[in-house]
Amino acid sequence: MVERIGAVSQDEPAAGAAERDERPPFMQRLLDNPFLLLFIGVTVPTVLYLIWGILEIAQIPLSPS
């Protein structure tokens, strides 16, 4: 929403006010926010695949040498 307000105040100060009140539905806001999507798209596999996977490997006991 932050960027949106910025854009509105530059080009169309009058039309912006009404628009600001009705927030679009959650899904649309999510899908319209590339950086939030980027955050999710990197965090989910990092946690569930990489970190969890490395924890599993770290738990394998070393063979007695």
Added chain:
Amino acid sequence: MATIAIPGQIGEAAEERFRTCPDTGLHVHAKAETLIRVNLITAVTFLGIGGLLGLLVALTRWQAVHLLPAEMFYMVLTAHGAAVLLFWIMFFEVALFYFTSAVVLRSRLATPNIAWLAYALMLIGALTATVAVLQGRSSVMFTSYVPLQAEPHFYIGLILFAVGMLITCFIFLGTLVIAKDEGTYEGSVPLATFGGLTGVIIMIFTLASGAIILIPTLLWSVGIIGHIDPLTYKLVWWGMGHSSQQVNVTMHVVVWYTIAALLLGARPLSEKVSRSAFLLYILFLQLASAHHLLVEPGISSTWKIFNTSYAMYLAVLGSMIHGMSVPGAIEAAQRRLGHTKGIFGWLREAPWGNPAFAALMLSLVMFGFLGGISGVILGTEQINILMHNTLYVPGHFHATVVSGTTLAFMGVTYLLIPIFFRRDIVFPKIAQWQPYVFAIGTAGIALFMMGAGTLGVSRRHWDITFTDALITFDYPATAFFMLGLNGLSAIIATVGGAMYVIVVVASIVWGKRRTEEDAKTNPIAPGAAVLAQYGGEDTFKLPGTIVLVSVFFIAFALYYFINWRFLAGIWPMS
């Protein structure tokens, strides 16, 4: 081709040069266009080289021909994987990233000079890695599993290439910000851009994983680090290796929607549903990387099954949504254009003689039926064991990344050349047949490699007769027959690939220049207007698509259960 300077709203934009494309009506930033051209040409060059190497590999595995000596075989196999899977596909994706950001949004491209730097890094990286492989001491396959060790400049090449790609991703994101700030579009971005964003996001995770693993491996190859744990290597490497395949899937889905939009004015059935399907990709596709570790000891089944089954099925759901939405969009558009006869009139009367359309449909069908179904089989822990590390695996991924991605990219090239090079396609007859020839050849290599794999033939294996080996093994005669058919299919695929390269090069060099007049008398992208818009067909009266999708599900279910049956046969329970 009138070039106009647009009085810019903000700073730099003032000096940027744009043209309005007479074929698509798109507002094209000159600097973005040049970058798109150069990346396309580079991509096609690598495809030409890499495809020929693929033929050499296939002719070696055809036991009766057995073309290359052993050492050459592994070198050529490594070079083949790198040239096509990394360099052809990824340079093409750079072009698509610039296309789906700057061009579709009618915006200027963020930091074109840095985009050139990115290109230079990728090119230098690709050449360095290729030279390293051809020198013969880095035949580690493109997976470069430790403790196999390549020479340092092999890893350096890959790292430079990845850095260039990462910069490209940030330029994509920067362009989104610029387009929004400068108000080049209203509301939500069009689906093509959203798909490009999905690709960029997955690419960033891909490259992060690559950095985590390749930098230590480089240090190990120069002797600074003493040891790299093979299992950790595999885990992190596949975070890159598999996720990058998911970028490919994402981008060929974008290409499917794009071709359908440009040719027929097709919109997604529902923009929201298609966007949500891309969201499923962002959330879950990358987790499926775990299917490469299904037989590794030491990692729990909980991790394996969570990441492959549960998560992967949600990602597959995304693909199935696209797989239904694309033909659905085509059906809806065709019906709107008046092709309403019966259930399949829209399909019969579709532009099958247009290579872009033919490539789209062939890619869609083969990706779904051959690549998708075999992928789910390989991604299921229990039945993966039947085919793990056999030729079934390359069979599967040639269906996805060759019949699917490569063919789709070939198809869209027939539109990108007139749009961005402003040239007509030469040799239209060759172009018209090209997707069919390539499709037959690649369907053959996919199916026959899968067939040989089902019989237990290993992948990456120079000699399945085990000449001179102490312990030998006799494969059934059918396995040899499959490898022979694979060799023949490889020849057909190579002919199809060569037709593509010839048409592309000849069109860029000798194609008749397209004028504004041509755009009216001989339009190549009559539906282009919808590409840059947000919004769907919002109809579901699609009897033809419903029949096609049902056929797919039945085939899927049958084949899935046949494999469980095979498994039961191997492990009798009573």
